[in-house]
Amino acid sequence: EAQVTQNPRYLITVTGKKLTVTCSQNMNHEYMSWYRQDPGLGLRQIYYSMNVEVTDKGDVPEGYKVSRKEKRNFPLILESPSPNQTSLYFCASRSPGGDEKLFFGSGTQLSVL
């Protein structure tokens, strides 16, 4: 089954404790992206990757890092989480060509205390 898998689904942590949210897709998509969703603000793009070893900042990249060493994986790293990073996070990959459909993971609800 074609899917984007995110882990963990829920995460509670404390300020400053480094964490990684994993994302993996099995559709051989080149494009992957991370979003955060906050009430009233819709989805805002954090980082995206056009292909292996090619990453770029989205609209709200501060406080986040990503890496793309393999096509299927695109982890999101918070080196020193802060309470304002409490949010619902989504990873997505995009089908190629004219289809342009985004496939989303199930989300990671992060709380930073």
Add this chain to the structure above:
Amino acid sequence: SQQGEEDPQALSIQEGENATMNCSYKTSINNLQWYRQNSGRGLVHLILIRSNEREKHSGRLRVTLDTSKKSSSLLITASRAADTASYFCALRMDSSYKLIFGSGTRLLVRP
């Protein structure tokens, strides 16, 4: 803001009725997409309409696009309780592959 402005923010209808939600934007677009999100889960792609298209259908969904008014509408006909979700429009600008999401319409379909 470049993002789509969705209207209404919330909509409550009876099962069997039609639901219409709108998305307006400010800059020229390459395409506009609609997504559904069930209570905090991942978004699911519903339909894509390109800037040179005026109307598209997919099952009970009908999407229109008026580029002169910079607006789109999503119509769900004969709604079901299972259609209860948030619906988002997403814009792809001419100059970028990035999708910009609106803040969504929360639809409640009462059984």
